[in-house]
Amino acid sequence: MSELYKKLETIVSDKYLSNDIYVRHAYSRNVDIVLQGVPDIVIRPKDAQEISEILKVANEENVSVIPRGAGICEFGGSKPIGDNGIVLDLKRMDNILKLDEENLIVTVEAGISWGKLNENLCHFGLYTGCMGPGSGMSASIGGGISHHSVGGGGCAKFGACTNQLVSLEVVLPTGEIIETGSQANRFSKFPFNKFGNGPDLAGLFCGDNGIFGVKTKVSLQVFPKPEFAEYKTFQLPRKEREVSAKILSEIRHKGIDVYDAIYLMDLLVRIYTQEGVMPMWNQLKKKRGVIFYTVEANTERELAEKVNQLDKIMQDNKTEYLGSDISEGNIARWHYEEQGHWQFYHNLWGMFPTMQPLTAECFCPINIYPKIMDDIDQWDVEHDGDMRKIFEVAGNRPITGSGPILLINGNNVEITCGFASFGSYINGEMHHFIEDLNVALWKSLLERVTKHGVQWYMMGEFMSRLMVDIGAFSEEFYKLMKLIKKTVDPNMILSRGKFNFWGDK
């Protein structure tokens, strides 16, 4: 048994600590098909104090630590980079600590899922507004905060989930435990506001992809869930990319506080119907893209007015209303009433056996996404030769495209883009060239999209390093980020390797 293991055993009991090879492999992968890192140890702490002690030991032993919420990163963010280190499984910390109904603030342990929190809140007529990432029914709050997540619902109205953040408890890589926002004042009785008491240090940890600290306690604003809602789906006319962007832009310019507005491109509609995923769209004569909105209101009258305004935008842009029922193609109803399913956001996943995503997720202004989508198509044409090499072994060609375009805060959208491909293991044989090709293509495509000036928000291993490798960060920004990293994490133990913060440190 290693010295490290013995030291960790003094912090948590052996029930929460494992160096079993099978446990380690269980934590070695995330969602993508090419990135793997097997930890040396998996540990399940119960609170910030234990995490603090674990991080101090990791510093003494110079061992990397990777925090892991629900482990749903698509880009290798919650497993080690390389085979080493400690995975810190935070799912033991999944309690609601306090619901302050008077001030509409909930405080939770960071490992709780958005699904569990919202299930609890609904008994009080409340919700979190932005329902976290697309994987919200499983994803952890801490993971959402670490990535400015969007996609689980409500991000057109509420923006990224970090918008609702009030305060954070964070364990720094060297073991100190800090609280931010109103809680920076030690006389404050309860969290109530993110800003003030000096600079917004909570902001340092929002979207940090787990490099500056381990989130352990999160206070979020919560909202009364409006009593009324409507949800409609429309098929787009020709030139759907431009039209959809125009619609989303008009929604913003008219100031309608739509809850969600989402565009699904023609490729998805075509493949969905072809592969029997969406029988509700079988009746569509032309397999063009669709756009849908969901909108909430406190009164029927308010709702009617919002719907009128939205419908007018849709009509003016020559869209075709698909009908109210899900069976008529109204995916918006399913999305809102039945809370959808997060794989709907990554719709090419699993389209054929073993087909999995090599994607990434970014923010960009509404007015540039049609060009990005066109360029992704162009990239696919240019790489047809490589795609065919995979086809020859896998029996299906990888599919390139963009997942739904989601309206988020401001005049921005979120794009999930990339391609869905096949792993190296096919019918009993390893085809290593597929892995090499997948990595090369993935890098190539995301580099191309990066050069459109987008903002990657969930970066994991892959995008955080690619941004550095291709020189996408402005020199000054990267220098500052590195300086902060060195200051808070001198041994670079936390999420070692992300943003290339290792090697020369």
Place this chain on the structure above:
Amino acid sequence: MSELKHLKKEWKAVFSCMGCGDCGYAIRPAVGRYLTCPVKEAKGEEGFEIIFSRGRMNVLKSLLEGQIPLSKELAKWVYQCSECGNCTEVCHMTQNENIILPTCKWIDHVKVWEALRKDLIESGFAPLDRHGNIINYMNNDTMKNPYGEEKSKKFEWIKEFPEMKDRGEFMFFGGCTMPLRQVDTLKNMMKILKAAGVEIAISKDEWCCGSIGLRIGDISPLTDIAKHNIETFNNLGAKIIFTACAGCYRTWKKDYPELLGEVLPFEVKHITEILIDMLNSNKIPFKSDVGEKIKVTYHDPCHLGRHMNLYEIPRELISKIPGIMLIEMKRNRKNAWCCGAGGGVKSQFTDLAIEISKERIREALESGAEILTTSCPFCIGNLNDAYNQMGPEIQEKIKLIDIIDFIASRI
């Protein structure tokens, strides 16, 4: 390193798992989904990800890629699974017929777990000790049941029913659990059938259906078992055979035809399908004085529900019993919480199985039901063990009873 003969056949399922983690954490109240893995939840804070489907799939990917070997240590993890199939349900879950996730075409988790178990057995890393005993009992010619009882003991209960035929078109397959552990329920079944004027036949040469061996992964004797049982009942003129055990029902109706690659020469039914026919044709003489309505909730056995899609008939049956109000638990039908007994968990990890059942009983209590009923002797057995540990504060509020016993008490 093992050849992984069986697991390799499931490679598409293994590598189609995207690692989304809904099999561990999904909560989606709008469609009645409140978590997924009963073993993970019963393990509580000790629930490393290898306990539930995603983590296990990650391990299987590494196995298939040749990174790690099969071993006895792996077997200890793998058998802590009741094979309830709830992970399959959530993996495929749109809960809407208009939207179908493609994963439902590629991934059948229980098939994957069983393939792995077969490889572990064939490589000599399994069975685990208690499973080994069960397999020995089943293969013992003087026993042919997983309880280690003499073969003849299974048929002692018949002595009280001299009218029982030894051949006929309508035959009962007794299985092992009821004749050896829940004889009173069998007697109650006979009471109902007698009251309805229905005659049945039984074979004293039936063997254990083999379900437990299948679930553990020891398939070597299964072809012989299936052929013996089918031939036995066929030779006795059976046109319909029915069973009161959900495990036997699945094995007869699904596993035998798959294993042998042929259609059975008779129809296989579950007792609830028989009882509903009798009830609908007014053959069951229920008491007329039923008093105040009793609230009853129904636990879906995994082998009947998720594995065989038999959800509504037991509910129809219960709701038609005079004086009954059927109410649902929070998790029901496809989302139902497992009792924890299946997949060999009850025999090898008894405490774990009981913890899972306690959770189910608490859920039944939360529903407001006064009676928790089900239609599987294995579920009843495990729920009962949990119930007996839960003390009077629970027992005074809710009763646990097999659906057969319940109907018998109302005639």
